Structure formats: C-alpha cells, structure tokens
Amino acid sequence: MGPINDPSSSTSPGRRTLTDEQFARLAKLVYERAGIHFQPAKKYVLESRLARRLDELDMDGFDQYVTFLTIGPYRDDEFQEMFNRITINETSFFRNEPQLQHFETRTLPMLLEARKATRRLRIWSAACSSGEEPYTLAIQVHRTLGIRLADWSVEILGTDISEKVLDVAMAGRYDAYATRAVAPAVLSRYFRQVEGQQELDASIRQMVRFERLNLKDTLAARRFGTFDVIFCRNVMIYFDDPMKAQVVRMFHQQLADDGMLYIGHSESIRSLGVAFEPVAAPQAFAHVKGRAA
Ligand SMILES: C[S@@+](CC[C@H](N)C(=O)[O-])C[C@H]1O[C@@H](n2cnc3c(N)ncnc32)[C@H](O)[C@@H]1O
Structure with missing residues (x-):
C-alpha cells in the first residue's frame, strides 16, 4: 500500500472493477453485518460507491478490500465507513403525507387520551436517515399539543446505521429539496433561513x-426500551424476508400493546409470521399488535 489519498496511484485499468465473485463475497459481508440484500443487478452500486474508498486506502483492488473487511484490525471502523457510502438515504419532510395525517389525526389523539395519566409519549423513527422523518413527527406532536407540551414528556428517537446522515440530522439544516413538501405556514413557523438553508427551530x-x-443488532435496540409509535419506512425494501422478520419481531417486542407501527408504502410485513394486523385505513400503512405473538 502506498500513501493514503493519492488518487494518482490508482489508474491501472480494471483495478476498480468488481468481479462477480468479489461482488458475491462483498454482498455476503454486507448482508451478514446489516441485513442489506444487494441483488446482483445492483453490483454497480457497490462498485461505483466504493471505488473512491479503494483510492483513499490506496488498495490494489476489491480482493484487498474484502480481506480488509474480513480480517483487518480496523474492520469495524471500515464497515461503518462503508455503510456511510453504500446506503440509500433518500428522505424528506412530510414524506407520504396521507400516512402522516393518519398519525396526527388518529394515532396521536388516541395515544394522548390513553396516556393522559402518565403524560409520557415515546416515538421511534427507525432508519431515520438525515432526520426529516423524526423532525416531521416532532412538528406534528408540537402543533397538536401546543402549550400542553410543557406538561408532557415526549421522547422522539431517530436511529440509523449511517453516521454520516446522523451528523446531518443533528445539524438540523436542510436544503430546499428536503423541505419541498413543507406547507408555507409550517415553514415560516418552524424554520428560518440561514446561509441559504432552512434551519429547524x-x-x-x-x-x-x-x-x-x-x-440487525436487536440486542442493542433493546436498550432504547418500549415505544408507543414506531416508524420504519423505506428501509425494509432492502432486506430479505428473514431479516425483515427479525426486525419486525423486535418492533413487536418494543411496541406498547396499544401502539402503532408504520411502514413504507411499498413494503409489506404480511406473511412474516409476526402478529401485526394492518389498520383499516387506506394509505396509512399502519399496524397494531395482533392477538398471538
Ligand atoms: C431510504 S432511507 C429512509 C429514511 C426514512 N425512513 C424515510 O422513509 O424517509 C433508508 C435508511 O435506512 C438506513 N439503513 C439501511 N440499513 C440499515 C440497518 N441495517 N440498520 C439501520 N438503518 C439502516 C440507511 O442508512 C438509510 O438512511
């Protein structure tokens, strides 16, 4: 290996090509670590997104990278670096509005009534990307509770595998694309223009x-305790059925008995063998706990 960050040392043709065999080994590592299932048709995604990383590490090719991830002393750090690069992080504020309306007009009032003795509400946005989803939920809770918010303990947790997107989330500043579906009144109430971006209040x-x-780390998830609402949208499309079942079983354990699970509009948790029942509201993609776990 030569000096780090010297792209000039990486010009030999084919060094950055991912062969089918290398793809299979890399995809297996990704699946075992994070449950993300890369179809062979998506080989180009891994190849294009990791080519630059190979340059940064001044590696000879993907064989060396796979070895690094398998037995390298810094493989945990490298997995993290890799997930920062290969995950699809598409998201936005108020994404899938009808579903969010269901949350605000049905689930939230139901839970505020059911929790009026404890005045405690816990919401988990699992695979939250750069934060637009949990912040949207926070805006909805904020405008619903109004001044009553001071009397409530509301905890909203956003989690993701990628540190890169979580850094964006914590910064709380967004471009026009992220806020394109935010109503003007909400924009002026909860955001302010800072250096060409929208900064959240x-x-x-x-x-x-x-x-x-x-x-995939269901044990680590347990430390976050039980939630009244779980949003897990647009990530299970990247999982196969065994991984989906593992994740949905975890949600079942960590959801209050009268809680609500929201999934993405192109996802299904039917036929996974986990006791969730869809609520009878088209476009809500919401699920309650069924009778038998
Ligand atoms: C397309 S975004 C969805 C964001 C948001 N939930 C939404 O619907 O707008 C998918 C997110 O899932 C995350 N992700 C992928 N695999 C994951 C895993 N095994 N554990 C946690 N997050 C994961 C990615 O980093 C990415 O930010």
Missing part, C-alpha cells in the same frame, strides 16, 4: 435524539 430539534443503530 430549536423547539423542534430539542424534541428529537439521534443514535446510531444497526437494525
């Missing part, structure tokens, strides 16, 4: 806590 930012969590 401190009242909302302080309602959300961010932690790194790999959803």
